[in-house]
Amino acid sequence: QKEVEQDPGPLSVPEGAIVSLNCTYSNSAFQYFMWYRQYSRKGPELLMYTYSSGNKEDGRFTAQVDKSSKYISLFIRDSQPSDSATYLCAMSAVAQKLVFGQGTRLTINP
Amino acid sequence: DSGVTQTPKHLITATGQRVTLRCSPRSGDLSVYWYQQSLDQGLQFLIHYYNGEERAKGNILERFSAQQFPDLHSELNLSSLELGDSALYFCASGHGFYLEDEQFFGPGTRLTVL
Numbered sequence: 683q684k685e686v687e688q689d690p691g692p693l694s695v696p697e698g699a700i701v702s703l704n705c706t707y708s709n710s711a712f713q714y715f716m717w718y719r720q721y722s723r724k725g726p727e728l729l730m731y732t733y734s735s736g737n738k739e740d741g742r743f744t745a746q747v748d749k750s751s752k753y754i755s756l757f758i759r760d761s762q763p764s765d766s767a768t769y770l771c772a773m774s775a776v777a778q779k780l781v782f783g784q785g786t787r788l789t790i791n792p
Numbered sequence: 793d794s795g796v797t798q799t800p801k802h803l804i805t806a807t808g809q810r811v812t813l814r815c816s817p818r819s820g821d822l823s824v825y826w827y828q829q830s831l832d833q834g835l836q837f838l839i840h841y842y843n844g845e846e847r848a849k850g851n852i853l854e855r856f857s858a859q860q861f862p863d864l865h866s867e868l869n870l871s872s873l874e875l876g877d878s879a880l881y882f883c884a885s886g887h888g889f890y891l892e893d894e895q896f897f898g899p900g901t902r903l904t905v906l
Contacts, residue, residue: 714892725794725882725897726835770835774892779837779850 685709688771688783697792701758705771705783708752712773712781715747717756720768720785729769730756761790795819796885796898804904810871813901817864817885823847824866825886825895826858830879841866842889873905 688705695701703717714733718726730745732738738745744757754773758765768785795818805811817824826838828851837850841860852858855873860866870877880902884895 716894718897723902725796725884725899727794728894728896731894772835776892777890779840779848779891780895781837782835784834 683708685781686771686773686783689786690784692787692789694789694791695761697761697763697790699761699790701761701765701788701790703756703758703769703771703786703788705754705773706752707754707773707781709773709775709781710749710752711775711778712752713776714774715745715754716772716780717743717745718770718772718782719765720770722767726770763790763792766790794896794898796883796896798881798883798898798901800901801899802902802904804906805873806906807873807875809873809905810869811873811903813868813870813881813883813903815866815868815883815885815898817866817883818896821885821887821896822864823886823888823893823895824860824864825884825891826852826866826868827882827884827897828879829882829900835882837891838868840891847889848891870903875905878903878905 717730720726742759746755770785771783797816822843838852840848884897
């Protein structure tokens with residue numbers, strides 16, 4: 683079993699919809715949680731970085747961490763075609779390497 | 793644009809050969825991290841350098857080595873290449889000292905081993 687599980691999709695939604703992306707994990711030592719966006723043939727781009735349980739909002743993006751359930755989410759409001767990309771969750775314990783999910787491929791249809 | 797640069801963008805070589813990938817971190821960043829991304833394994837951490845010193849190793853093969861120079865650029869050397877080494881290689885940089893600190897990725901080098 684992988685330490686981090688992420689549904690690879692693909693996920694296709696209409697423009698303007700609210701998108702929910704999720705990851706589950708098994709390592710209770712994970713304390714740092716990130717979301718990256720990766721466009722085709724580009725490097726991952728850091729979207730959100732959170733340390734604790736709860737919500738963090740940045741513009742149209744909200745990251746949610748539930749440590750009790752070992753579950754993290756990224757919500758995208760008012761989705762745009764430019765949001766079409768692969769979204770990677772990543773997490774780490776203190777002084778440990780980042781462990782990435784496999785990524786979810788998202789398409790926003792105009 | 794993250795500010796991290798990587799060269800070359802593409803590299804095609806043969807089995808058994810040796811290649812060097814280069815990374816220049818963002819201005820002011822002291823940490824460089826190397827990753828390998830393949831379809832079956834996803835993004836895998838290889839190695840971390842901070843201000844010229846090796847800080848941590850991940851799933852890095854013995855055929856691979858890296859270093860960070862005084863001007864903070866880093867090189868990843870891959871030798872005795874095998875078909876399975878074909879992948880995207882990313883470097884990331886960050887201001888922090890720790891593995892869990894924020895990391896900003898470069899555009900990657902696509903390596904094809906024939």
